[in-house]
Amino acid sequence: GALDAITKEELQEELLKIWNDNRCTVLMITHDIDEALFLADRLVMMTNGPAAKIGEIMDIPFPRPRDRVQIMEDPEYYKLRNHALDFLYHRFAHDDVG
Incomplete structure (x- = not known):
């Protein structure tokens, strides 16, 4: 289920604390660009x-x-955010039809 904005931010902060304490590799999958840029x-x-691959x-x-x-x-945050949005919406928003 979805989290409210405050709980989501609190959990993100907690994840950063855990990472800071343990310094382990974390693989996180998200559809939220702001979350990705922060974490x-x-x-x-x-x-x-179905044939998805690393795009960038x-x-x-x-x-x-x-x-x-x-x-x-x-x-720089907005530069990165806009670049990611451009990638997602313009370059790979639709499957190639061919």
């Missing part, structure tokens, strides 16, 4: 369809520990 060091975007990989440059407000005030 990830690398964003791997997939193409559509973006490195996320924000230092840790991360502060949500600080990141969202950074112009």
Whole structure:
């Protein structure tokens, strides 16, 4: 089920604390670009369809520990967000028909 926005942010913060304490590799799958930009060091975007593959990989440059407000005030955040949205909506929004 879906989480309300406050609970979702609290769980994201808790995940970052767990990661900071353990420094283990975490693979997270999400459809939420903002969540990915806040939590990830690398964003791997997939193409559509049954033959989906890695379409593009973006490195996320924000230092840790991360502060949500600080990141969202950074112009680089919106540059990365817009790039990811462009990838998802324009380049791979529809399966190739052919």
